[in-house]
Amino acid sequence: MHDEAASASMSVKALLSRFGILLAASLAAGLGGGLTVLDSHQATACAVFVGIIFGTLFFWGFRLAIAFLGLAVLIFTNSLNIPQFVTSSSLEVILFLVGMMVIVGALRDLGFFTWIVQLIVAMPNLTGRKFITVTAIASALLACAVDEVTSIIFVSTLIFQVCDRLKLNPTPYILIAVLCTNVGSAGTMMGNPVGIYIGTKGMLTFGDFMLWAFPLMLVALFATVGLTLFYFRRQLREFDVQLKDRLAQGLTLAPLVKVPYKQGLLLITLTILAIASHHPLENLFGLAKNSVLLITPLVCAGIVMILKQNRARHYIEQEVDWWTLLFFMLLFAVAGTLEYTHVDRVMAHYFTGACGNSAGILVPFIFVVSAIGSAFIDNVIFVAAFCPVIEQLSGSIKDLPLWWALLFGACFGGNITMIGSTANIVALGMLEKRSGSHITFFQWFRIGALSTVLAGTVAVVGLLVLEPLMPDRHASVKFEALQRASGKNFDNKNVILTGRITPSTAPLPVLKEFTPSAYRTVRLSSAEDAEAAILAAWPLDTELPAGISAVQGRLQTVDLPGKYPHVLIVEQSAPVKAAGK
Template structure:
């Protein structure tokens, strides 16, 4: 089957050019993450110059629904951050963590997973890593164990909802999955996996946790709260309202689309309704304080990442335009014999393996259109979407480059001029739990679907 792909690529100039450009972009992004945007722009430009894509193709493959959804969420989360809303929430529960290292780790891990599912993993790691450094400094302990615990919990927690992880978002749009689908099928597995992760982390860092408890005994709760409340929260009521409102709209977007179409004569699909939810709320947020809104747009929106998604989606689109994705589809069918179970295992293996070496968002952005082609061929792919989600995200824990949150954390460590976690240390901790979590999640999916 692989020979069929090679023969097809060699015989078709357009396919060969598209594949070479795609591989160059992936390799440069893998080894030089900071150059991801320039190389994706150059790659897209070359595709246009070679006439492999035209203007209509750009609009078709940009996946603006995903990008606009992310833009809206970044504006909303940026507003909450500008008003110190997340610090306010933490200050309300710090009393439950103080006094026990075990309690602090367990609550912080649950909190990390919750924030990741609630807003997104990038925002969660930006906020909670800063909090981790503050707590570690306050209690005079090594920050790395808590950082790792928080990061892994954020990665796991992001699989619970559509908005928790860019991978979840891509799968939701490509597979036409709703927030209700995620809460029904993904959230229970996420919660169970988080329990496994907490036990694993506590066992790995038990000596550090015991030392943290001793350090806490020398600190009083008032001094800890004063550090957290040094930046006073503002507009708490409005912030709570918009957060709850956008979550309700996202959770009910499928039902809202059906209501608008059936009773008011609209013709909206659920993906459009999902995109509109944060977009409308972000417009309200920006209009509340124009000057603050300008700061949010400039400083809180991650334009590098958004534009990278646009141009990388275009490059993946060239693989579709030149027929390479169809060949991948036929390879999967050939190896699985149209057996859904074999397809389930094959997709899980491929996405999991690639996500160790390549950022999982790139893996899923490339392979999700292939699964969609299987669906368009009439195959039942519902379990395969979940296999792709859990294998790509959980195996991404293995290395520092496997997930978006990991890459963001590396950048934060560089900004703070803090030494990075050595690769062998990361893999020693990450690889076992990555395998355990992935197998655990796939086993539950197997029991549900097969």
């Protein structure tokens, strides 16, 4: 289990044996890749990344130190430079999480979570099924609004309180709540750190999450609730018996306390509304995509710190988990090295070789791989490694189903094992401390694996059904990926190419597929390498740009001899400003 104390108290022999496994795995990844398809920098990047994976598995308490050392190896071997480190560390994601952590601390102070607990306890005609259904759904939806860890802490406290009074074993109720919390964390970009990271890398808006991810999450949540209610039906009947006996004695389930909740409710409502409206505000003020989204939690946190000045330092020093955030920042930077050294292109090439460009194969494949990986390793690690690969795949296939498959796999996969998510670890720690109950690996695995298979089936089938309705967003494509040697095929894929029109030393082929009276054939080449070029069917009624332009259009593979396997049917172009101007 991911436990800081366990790592620190490990014997020297155990430390050395685990370090040997870590070193062997890293060397195997590096040497194996270097001797096959990777160059030296790519092999180094893979070795360091594998080292961090095994480091978090074997030395959870030392994960930050391992990330420090891994980053140093990448810098010293010139596999990563400082400017790329700054770019890849995703500081915007880190700041988003800082703002949300401050807001969560303020909500705790304002009694918002206590108010939610009181609402559940005060429900009329309470039964075991009603109690755990409402509790589980509330935990899932609360995870959507704040985060999964905060949600499970408060819901677990409620469960312990109720079970203590009814003299029940809280284990099945904790299990139901945490399984549903993990499912609910996939509903929005605030529910889990992987949500905001995927949203940033995939340029997804809050509205995209609400339109595509949230409805599928709800269906998966209801399926999970139904499964767990059936699985623990005997314990729920015992709840009803114990509750009936307690009420017959004139005793209440829990004391009801009047909680001043309005300020907390106002804070969370305004925060969610501000985040939800980020896309229209960005369009209104001409700001970059997701800029308002990423800065909104900081604005709300700043206002909170002004209004509660006496608690401002506490929020920053105690409520913000700097240890975890620093680890995330270094992890994102190391994962960015996979993109910087083009390991992502190699992985995408083999993925498409094995799965093709079919969403029907790629969606379940990405879900299964990310779910299994997230069951044993921090899901942020797998998401960070997969994001560059999906960015590469998006050049030839709709990217939305792939991003959602990664999101659902990372979140739902946390239910497979006890160490699959931070919420699991927190809930089990509270269970052991409060009741002395212990859950074995297979006790968890039986229901965890079942719930993941059920929720995953709902998500994958839903994505495949909705895939035709999802827009084919314009993807930025590199000219290197369009050469005949890449073996890629395109069928009217919406893309953006940044390049310039250059003269050809030989006559350009005639594009019979396009009406000569409407299009002219030009040679569009890379801004960095004039030899990397494709054919472009440029509308006659559009003026040819003189310099470097971002050209938007539909990419299509054509049956032409020579070095031009694809043609870009141009829709529009815009000049690209030179750096520093």
